[in-house]
Amino acid sequence: MGIRTVYARFGVMLGEKGALPLMVLPYKFLAGGTIGTGRQWLSWIHVEDAAEMIRYAVENAGISGPMNVTAPNPAEMKQFGKAIARVKHRPHWLPVPEFFLSKALGEMSLLIVKGQRALPKKAITYGFRFTYSDLEYALSQLIADRKTV
Template sequence: MKIVIAGGTGFVGQHLVDHFSSKDDEIIILTRNPNKYRSDHNIHYIEWLTPNGQPELEIGYADVFINLAGESLNSGRWTEERKERILESRMTTTRELIRIMGAMQQPPHTFINASAVGYYGTSETDIFTEQTQQPGNDFLAEVCDMWEKEVDEAQSLDIRVVKTRFGLILDGHDGALPKIALPYQLFAGGPLGSGEQWMSWIHIYDVVKGYDWVIEHSEIEGPVNFTAPNPKRNKEFGKVLGQALKRPYWIPAPSFAIRTALGDMSTLLLEGQYVYPKVLLESGYTFHFPTLREALEEVYQ
């Protein structure tokens, strides 16, 4: 199988590249700076999003396109300028990928585009599945909604479109978890705000195996929640995290302090949603880490 990945040098992308290359699939990674990387026997780097880049001519053909590209949500305060970059980076890369696929003599059969559970907005009472059609009304929901509508344009090329809505991805070295775990490692962990907000999470291993599953099961299309079937409220998540790290859980972080420090970005910590992976489960996927305790023990063992 030949897979093209935009964002293949990022957190999730690196895990997917390692997985698929280990199966001896051919991987094409789209990057602005291909000279920074060394191609392997089945991993190749192709220039894109530059004046000189013509990736459609170098790719030839491909079975699957995966889009993980976009400005990080958790690497700085959300100023108005930053919000614009967060949205525009996603729209630009998606449009370019659709253009590339349309310019190919034979487009890929599948286009998988990363999205986020932020699509649903926030709630302490509702349970969201892929059948929830109304997006939320906050910034993240608006970004995800606009992004996913752009992704759907690929359907005009007769391509199967899958939109993977990520929850909090658990990995000990990258992503948001190391930042969440830092206060615990300093013996200062505790609930954030009220502690009642839901945290819908997934182990990085299930992200990788889930992508494999989605590619192999052609009946899956549209939105797919990439979250484990057992979300936790923040106060429960923190207790399990403290136990996994063998650290106390005792110092609460008040909402006003977090909002003052992070501004709108505080939404990522203080508000959440209960998201259930209905599509993956009903298609027969078995989670390798269905419970938070199992997931965090594996991360920190």
């Protein structure tokens, strides 16, 4: 008799802590812009959807093995930056060198600087419903509504 195991592979978690506050910081000073080339993919997920997806996997006996804990709509970094700018009502004009994030985030910056396009196929297959599948909605909930970032 085997034990069911789920391996959660997380995208960049959007919440009060982690990478998001550092990614938003330049926009607070009217200096936001594209990180790196802007063409690298960012697989992200709102912290509330991540917690709900983990609960869903625990409660759904059919889910096992690797599972991408990401939103269904990854974005390129340029799109991500422009979404932050719209939510913060700030300009998106100044490129942000990769080394800035590398120094600030260390190893965690690899997902942002190098990019990764992961999709939550298993969660979708098993019927998981996202609250925050739209990037701009997720950012507005974290940035504009709560003023946490």
